[in-house]
Amino acid sequence: MAKIKLIVLAAYKRDDEGNMVEAMEEKQMPTEDRAIREGKSLVSQYDGVVAWSRDADPDIGEYGPPTIIFKHGETPDMG
Template sequence: MSELADAKPHPARLIIVVAFSRADNGHLVPAYDPMQFDTPEDATRMARYLAVKCVGVLAWVRDAQPDVGGYGPPTILFQSGDVPEME
């Protein structure tokens, strides 16, 4: 049996930035669609840029195995302003 056949799939990393604005009723709403990045550095750079334009920004990373529906806990890379609680 080859080593490749025995190898377990490595989890992918989801690196996401979400930005928020306030609706007329005061509730937080997404300012843009969530953005996915290849590196934590790129995500943090975008989050810092958006932080001066939006009421809240959150950049986070988590391991994911979408083929089996498995997701690890999120790790916050950058947070600014008002953002909802992470689940």
Template sequence: MAELADAKAHPAHLIVVVAFSRADNGLLVPAYDPMQFDTPEEATRMARYLAVKCAGVLAWIRDAQPEAGGYGSPTILFQSGDVPDLE
């Protein structure tokens, strides 16, 4: 039971990398499906790799409590090029 209480006290993290390319009309479009990672270091490494191939890349982290339906504000880990604003 202590593990369950600990999980509620310390929310999980959602760590995501999204990459963008430019469509023929100049608009930013996803280059790939969003990628989820276990650590900020893994996400940052992938984002740096994609930065040389894509118009823009964004790696971010946020607290997540899916069972409660809650997500914290995103914190940018890495940003390169043109990316849309985080909502």
């Protein structure tokens, strides 16, 4: 398999202790445009929403650094 681009959408809520926790399972998206559109549609429901992409070659376990393509609110560090 050749290199692919992973595009992921994630949403977070603040727990009772003030920590940002995953509020929905990360969702792989077909395009960056779709990830941005869906991310924008979630901003009123969650404390933080982020969509990111990165180049990947899953066959050999090689993944490039994530690039944020949409962010709203507070999200955990992608470090």
